[in-house]
Amino acid sequence: MSQDGELERLRALEAKIAKAKSALEPPKPPQDHHSMAQIGWRMVIELVTGLAIGAAIGYGLDVFLGTLPLFLVILTLLGFAAGVQTMLRTSREFAKQDDAASRQAGAEQGDDRRGK
Incomplete structure (x- = not known):
């Protein structure tokens, strides 16, 4: 009987x-399998x-100035440079966010890469 009582206490x-x-533990964000596509579209836009x-x-x-x-041409090129x-x-x-997430995941798993 004492074993049954101990098992219940352990459970x-x-x-x-x-x-x-x-x-x-902080709640884990839901995985979005379209996130890379969203990043790509954001950059294109x-x-x-x-x-x-x-x-x-x-x-x-x-x-307005009559210099068609x-x-x-000049401002289109400047707009392209600003977009890039x-x-x-x-x-x-996004690289900073990805790097921080990978460091956090490594720390959660006990992976210490500083000594390597």
Whole structure:
């Protein structure tokens, strides 16, 4: 009988430990299998938006000033450069997030790579 009582106490203790661990762990974000596609589309939209805004402002200035191709070409190129710069900033942002997530996952698994 004493073994049955000890087993029940151990099971109750395991349940309490599991409950305490789940309360301490932060909730894991849901996995989004489309996240890479979303990042790609975001970058494409940033590039196209830079081009479109530059071209629209350039065309507007050319119509207003009567110098049709000059500002259109210059501001379209500047819009392209701004779009590329925004894309690079976004890729650095996602790289930092990915690096931080991989470091956190390594720490959770007890992986210490500092000594290697």
